[in-house]
Amino acid sequence: MPRRKKVSDLGGVQAVRWQDDACMLLDQRRLPEEEHYLRLEDSTSVAQAISDMVVRGAPAIGIAAAYGVALAVRESATGDQADLQSRLDRLAAARPTASNLVWAIRRVSAAMDRDGRDRFDAALAEARAIHNEDIAMNLTMGELGAELIAGPCSVVTHCNAGALATGGFGTALGVVRCGWARGKIQRVFAGETRPWQQGSRLTCWELARDEIPVTLLVDSAMAQLFRREHPQWLIVGADRVTANGDVATKIGTYSLAVLARQHGGRVMVVAPTSTLDVSTPDGDSVPIEHRSGDEIWAISGQPAGINGVAVDNPVFDITPAACVDALVTERGVIQHPDFEKISKLFSRDV
C-alpha cells in the first residue's frame, strides 16, 4: 500500500496554461507516451486544437477557449467587430456538447466590453480568472464530494474528469483525490473509455502519478465488477447538466449509472455551475456530438472500415436525472437533482 499523500501534494498536472503571450496545451492525444505541449498563438489554432482533442474535458475546453478569446481580440486589434465575431464563432463551434465552451466565450466577451481597459488585457485577465477559479472550485468540490463517501470503499470512474480535463486537480478525480487523502477510497476502477481511451491513457496516468491505487478494465467489464465487488460510488464529471438535472457526459456513463444503481451503488456527478445549462430543458435537447467512425475502426485491422458496414460513434450520452444520486457543484451538493433544486441553486446567486 503506497503512502497516502496530503491533498496539497496531489494533482500537479496543468494541461492548459498561458505562457509568454500564447496558450500552451498539453497534447493529450500523445499521452501517456510523452508529455508534449503545443504553443498556440492564434484563436484559429485553439479552435482546431479543441476540435482535434488536443485538449478535452468540459472545464479545460472552457479555459482553453477563454484564452482563445484573448488571442482573437489580439488578432482583431483593429477593432473589426465582424472579424472578431467570426473568430469567436469558430471557437464556439469547435465541440458541440460541452457547455463550458460557450459559457467561457460569453464571460470573456462580456468582460472585455465592460470597462475602459485595453480589450486584450481585459480578456486575458478574465481568462486567467476563469482558470484560477476553476482550480479553486475543484478543491471545494473535491472536499464536498469526499464527504458523501462513507468509506473505506472502492469507486468507479469513467473517461477522465481529472486535472487533465480541468484547470487542475479535477472534478471527479478531485473527489477521488480528497477521498483517497482522507482514507475513504481504497481503490479506483477505471474504465478504458472507448473509442479514445481517456481512462487507460489519461486517468490511469494521472492517478498513478499520485500513487492512488487504480485498476483498469474494459468498459463492458464494469457490469460484472458492480455485481461482484459492489463499489460504493460511480464518480464522473459532466459536459453539460440541463435544467432538469439530466447529465450529458462521456459515452458509456449512462450504462455505468444504470449498472451502479442496479447493484446498490450510487452515482455522483461532479460539475461546476459553469457546466449547468438552465437554458436547455432536458438531456434529449442536448446536441450530441457524433465523431468519425474511423476512431472505432482504427483498431479493427481494417482502418478504412468494412464495405457495407455502417458505424455510429456518439461520444456523449445522457444520464437522466433520476439516475443521479448527488450533483456536486462548487456552490454545494444537490441530492437527487431536479428542475426545482437546480433553479434554487442558481437563485442564490441573484
Added chain:
Amino acid sequence: MPRRKKVSDLGGVQAVRWQDDACMLLDQRRLPEEEHYLRLEDSTSVAQAISDMVVRGAPAIGIAAAYGVALAVRESATGDQADLQSRLDRLAAARPTASNLVWAIRRVSAAMDRDGRDRFDAALAEARAIHNEDIAMNLTMGELGAELIAGPCSVVTHCNAGALATGGFGTALGVVRCGWARGKIQRVFAGETRPWQQGSRLTCWELARDEIPVTLLVDSAMAQLFRREHPQWLIVGADRVTANGDVATKIGTYSLAVLARQHGGRVMVVAPTSTLDVSTPDGDSVPIEHRSGDEIWAISGQPAGINGVAVDNPVFDITPAACVDALVTERGVIQHPDFEKISKLFSRDV
C-alpha cells in the same frame, strides 16, 4: 436496402475444417484484413491455436478440439494411453470457460474406445459427426429463434456467435440470418467487443458478406441505443450454460442484458445443448478466464502498460438466468430458463 437472400444462401464461411489429414483453421486474429488458413498437423498445435485464439467461439473450439483428439490418437499410434491422455489434457486446458471443449474431447474419446474400428478412424468420424451436427443444429436453432421475433425490428448482438464461432451458420447469427431472411430483422447493432474486437472484426465482416444491414458501435454506446431506439432483442451465444440457467458468455453480455431489460428489450441466448453444463450448479461456479492485460494496453499508446496501474481482463461474465428471456437450443426453446426446465430438457434424452 439490399436484396434479401434466402437462408440457404447465407453464412457460407467455414472457420474449421478437416482437409488432407490435417485440421485447417481460419486465423481469426487476422480477420478482416485477410483470410488465412493455418494447417495444423498435430494436437499440440491445435491446443496452442485454441489458446492463442486462432479459433474462438465455444462450438468452433469444440469442433477444433474434436479434430485435435483425432490428431492426438494418430500421434499416440503406439497405443500409449498415458501419452494420449497428456495430449488430451493439454487440449482440454487450452481455454477454461468454454463448455464444448471438454464435451467434445469426451465424446470423441468415448467413440474411439467404443468399437473395434481403428481408433484414429473412429475418432475422426466422430469429430466429423460433431461438426456436421453443429451445422444442422444451428439451422434448427436459427429457425426456432427467429420464430420468437415479432418484427420487423432491430436487434443487438455482442461478440461473434456466427459462422466463425461454430461449424457454420452460427448460433446467435444463425437466428439473425433466419430473422433477416424472414423479413423480421431490419438491422443488427453490433458492439465492438473489447478487448478483442470480435464485433467489429468478425461479426461485421460476416454480416456484410451476407449483405445483412449492420451498424457498429463501441460497447458502451449500447445503453443509449437501448434507451432511444428500443431494439427488440439482444441475441447472443454462450460459452457455458449452468444447471440453473446462468450463462457464461463474452465479457459485456451481462451489461447488455441488464440494459436491454431496463428498456423493454428481451434477451435471447442461442446455445446447443453441448454448451449446457448441468454438472456446474450456477454461474458463480464457472471458472472465468482472465487474459493478459496487454490485450487492453495494446491500444493505449503505452503497450507495456503504465507503471503502478493494475489491470483486470476477465474475458467472460455471468448473466444470471433471471435476465434471460429465452434459451434457444436445438431441442427446443426454454422460456425463462431455470434448474427445473433445464433438467427436463435433458431428461427427454434418457
